[in-house]
Amino acid sequence: xxxxELDTPALLVDLDALAGNLSRVASYAKEHGFRLRPHTKTHxxxxxxxxQLDAGAVGLTVAKVGEAEAMAPAQSPDLLLAYPVWGQRKxxxxxxxxxxxxxxxxxxxxxxxxxxxxAARQAGLTIGVLVEENVGMDRTGLAPGASLVSxxxxxxxxxxxxxxxxxxxxxxxxxxxxxxxxxxxxxxALLAQACDDFRKAGLPLEIVSGxxxxxxxxxxxxxxxxxxxxxxxxFNDCDMVASGFCGWEHCAAAVLVTVVSTPRPGFAIVxxxxxxxxxxxxxxxxxxxxxxxxxxxxxxxxxxxxxHGYLDLREASLDVxxxxxxRIIPNHxxxxxxxxxxxxxxxxxxxxxxxxxxxxxxxx
Amino acid sequence: xxxxELDTPALLVDLDALAGNLSRVASYAKEHGFRLRPHTKTHxxxxxxxxQLDAGAVGLTVAKVGEAEAMAPAQSPDLLLAYPVWGQRKxxxxxxxxxxxxxxxxxxxxxxxxxxxxAARQAGLTIGVLVEENVGMDRTGLAPGASLVSxxxxxxxxxxxxxxxxxxxxxxxxxxxxxxxxxxxxxxALLAQACDDFRKAGLPLEIVSGxxxxxxxxxxxxxxxxxxxxxxxxFNDCDMVASGFCGWEHCAAAVLVTVVSTPRPGFAIVxxxxxxxxxxxxxxxxxxxxxxxxxxxxxxxxxxxxxHGYLDLREASLDVxxxxxxRIIPNHxxxxxxxxxxxxxxxxxxxxxxxxxxxxxxxx
Numbered sequence: 001x002x003x004x005e006l007d008t009p010a011l012l013v014d015l016d017a018l019a020g021n022l023s024r025v026a027s028y029a030k031e032h033g034f035r036l037r038p039h040t041k042t043h044x045x046x047x048x049x050x051x052q053l054d055a056g057a058v059g060l061t062v063a064k065v066g067e068a069e070a071m072a073p074a075q076s077p078d079l080l081l082a083y084p085v086w087g088q089r090k091x092x093x094x095x096x097x098x099x100x101x102x103x104x105x106x107x108x109x110x111x112x113x114x115x116x117x118x119a120a121r122q123a124g125l126t127i128g129v130l131v132e133e134n135v136g137m138d139r140t141g142l143a144p145g146a147s148l149v150s151x152x153x154x155x156x157x158x159x160x161x162x163x164x165x166x167x168x169x170x171x172x173x174x175x176x177x178x179x180x181x182x183x184x185x186x187x188x189a190l191l192a193q194a195c196d197d198f199r200k201a202g203l204p205l206e207i208v209s210g211x212x213x214x215x216x217x218x219x220x221x222x223x224x225x226x227x228x229x230x231x232x233x234x235f236n237d238c239d240m241v242a243s244g245f246c247g248w249e250h251c252a253a254a255v256l257v258t259v260v261s262t263p264r265p266g267f268a269i270v271x272x273x274x275x276x277x278x279x280x281x282x283x284x285x286x287x288x289x290x291x292x293x294x295x296x297x298x299x300x301x302x303x304x305x306x307x308h309g310y311l312d313l314r315e316a317s318l319d320v321x322x323x324x325x326x327r328i329i330p331n332h333x334x335x336x337x338x339x340x341x342x343x344x345x346x347x348x349x350x351x352x353x354x355x356x357x358x359x360x361x362x363x364x
Numbered sequence: 365x366x367x368x369e370l371d372t373p374a375l376l377v378d379l380d381a382l383a384g385n386l387s388r389v390a391s392y393a394k395e396h397g398f399r400l401r402p403h404t405k406t407h408x409x410x411x412x413x414x415x416q417l418d419a420g421a422v423g424l425t426v427a428k429v430g431e432a433e434a435m436a437p438a439q440s441p442d443l444l445l446a447y448p449v450w451g452q453r454k455x456x457x458x459x460x461x462x463x464x465x466x467x468x469x470x471x472x473x474x475x476x477x478x479x480x481x482x483a484a485r486q487a488g489l490t491i492g493v494l495v496e497e498n499v500g501m502d503r504t505g506l507a508p509g510a511s512l513v514s515x516x517x518x519x520x521x522x523x524x525x526x527x528x529x530x531x532x533x534x535x536x537x538x539x540x541x542x543x544x545x546x547x548x549x550x551x552x553a554l555l556a557q558a559c560d561d562f563r564k565a566g567l568p569l570e571i572v573s574g575x576x577x578x579x580x581x582x583x584x585x586x587x588x589x590x591x592x593x594x595x596x597x598x599f600n601d602c603d604m605v606a607s608g609f610c611g612w613e614h615c616a617a618a619v620l621v622t623v624v625s626t627p628r629p630g631f632a633i634v635x636x637x638x639x640x641x642x643x644x645x646x647x648x649x650x651x652x653x654x655x656x657x658x659x660x661x662x663x664x665x666x667x668x669x670x671x672h673g674y675l676d677l678r679e680a681s682l683d684v685x686x687x688x689x690x691r692i693i694p695n696h697x698x699x700x701x702x703x704x705x706x707x708x709x710x711x712x713x714x715x716x717x718x719x720x721x722x723x724x725x726x727x728x
Contacts, residue, residue: 109626140672260447264502322450
């Protein structure tokens with residue numbers, strides 16, 4: 001099949017760029033001796049999870065039990081549920097997953113640990129646990145100190161659980177920010193503090209798991225860190241380019257759209273809006289941008305409704321007519337993928353692979 | 365089944381509130397003699413489309429051919445595709461729909477009209493056409509004047525098409541804006557101008573179709589308007605309350621979430637973020653809000669990531685612990701529904717009906 005035969009909107013994945021992205025991060029992890037356990041929330045597709053494993057990942061990360069279930073065909077030897085799972089039905093489903101593969105859960109409360117222990121014990125299974133530290137994101141996770149150590153000790157005492165170490169997510173550190181270096185140093189210091197506490201308390205640090213995509217290539221500056229869980233790096237997006245993590249050539253995913261209206265000179269409407277891209281914006285030099293037009297980045301994607309994308313071509317050299325097709329790199333690829341049933345793996349003009357986004361909408 | 369048995373996040377629909385919303389708008393339409401052709405993009409569910417028809421709608425509106433296909437079980441006698449459909453495959457699929465029900469398309473270009481005419485002629489069908497006017501939204505649609513009249517005349521000359529009148533969308537008129545009245549008057553004047561042009565040119569005005577939810581109850585102030593296409597009114601949301609269209613009691617849909625972490629005093633994390641609600645925000649008096657907590661609106665929903673909702677309870681009387689469940693009214697329900705596979709129709713504590721969101725993700 002050729003790209004020209006696809007109907008729009010369609011989510012295209014450049015297979016060579018994808019392979020390059022997998023290799024780029026796997027090489028970094030290998031060079032610095034990191035375990036790589038990529039977060040599959042970006043692609044939600046077992047075939048791509050398998051590619052990550054084949055490129056050297058030791059396991060995969062998911063946020064929801066439904067994502068873990070959908071990832072089964074990847075045959076990962078190991079899954080991290082990087083989320084405080086709660087509820088009897090979810091725990092039962094998680095135990096079914098854990099019968100097929102080693103499962104680890106990150107958590108920040110005794111309540112979640114206790115319920116997980118009960119489920120593991122009843123199932124006759126052992127579930128790995130990472131206790132989550134807050135290194136400045138102020139989301140889930142406990143600040144370093146007595147509460148964190150105490151939770152880890154309590155986890156050690158619960159049957160069916162195997163405490164493996166620490167988990168954190170430095171998603172608040174965003175390189176373009178003026179205080180990026182200071183934030184990075186502060187998070188590193190908080191992590192070092194918790195690790196020191198763990199060592200003093202005789203608690204395991206077999207796994208110290210962190211790493212988001214924007215900060216990824218500085219991971220070796222973080223003492224004690226030994227596992228990376230990047231998600232977005234498989235495809236990248238406008239956010240990742242803005243963060244300095246990658247260039248446009250590393251953006252492997254783009255939405256193919258069609259011009260459906262040219263109602264006024266200099267303006268065009270395409271057949272993708274917030275239901276195709278989601279509604280995250282990126283502030284750029286020229287104002288707020290809703291995505292980057294591959295064919296001519298001077299075209300301004302200045303507004304979206306649910307099914308309409310608004311383009312301003314007045315400062316662009318590109319001219320368009322109804323029926324023309326454009327590729328648009330989303331601002332945030334993770335939420336875009338979640339809106340699509342299929343992704344089309346391309347090389348040149350050929351569609352070589354059709355991916356079903358198996359974990360799309362798996363909210364539970 | 366009881367609500368307590370549902371896993372979270374789960375999208376709840378209060379069936380009584382839904383019925384009240386359907387009746388409220390149907391009564392207004394009847395009182396003022398409007399045709400009501402509701403936009404199904406909000407619920408994407410044929411059962412609810414059927415309820416709209418049973419409440420007095422003359423037909424249904426969709427934005428995509430895939431939505432039209434998914435709406436088939438509603439057995440609507442009439443469908444409006446309120447979108448400039450383009451592409452051979454989409455047109456073939458639309459003709460298959462048109463063999464089952466009367467189809468009308470709104471469009472703003474000769475290119476789209478010509479391709480639609482070719483498809484209709486080949487299929488031996490007649491497709492209704494509304495020519496789209498721009499009444500200030502600056503999206504699709506032509507300004508009133510010679511181009512609009514000329515397009516309508518050309519449509520009249522194309523085989524397989526039946527020009528029925530005018531289409532517009534006043535989605536730019538948002539009651540909280542300071543110039544709401546002026547915007548409304550300006551759009552009304554633009555519509556009147558196009559209608560006068562049509563009359564002078566002997567063009568049909570059998571259907572003059574407009575109306576978005578926020579402006580709905582002022583539709584009778586718009587001369588010549590005879591058809592309404594509201595979408596959001598079935599469920600309503602924080603946006604609609606902010607616009608003054610309705611009260612909180614008219615918000616029929618809410619997402620049931622679970623508290624999964626209480627990492628710091630005064631803060632909690634729930635198991636729904638941008639992949640559960642989408643990322644539209646509503647500016648409110650206290651800052652930007654990401655949704656309204658039904659149990660205690662003083663709880664501030666101040667931030668979202670993909671699977672995390674951040675609550676600030678410091679100024680609320682509500683206290684929460686891990687495992688507690690809350691209902692959150694989304695800012696924009698149309699994009700929220702599109703993220704869910706199912707909706708749960710409730711009365712009191714009982715789940716009385718499970719809806720499959722059949723048109724979820726039907727982007728093409």
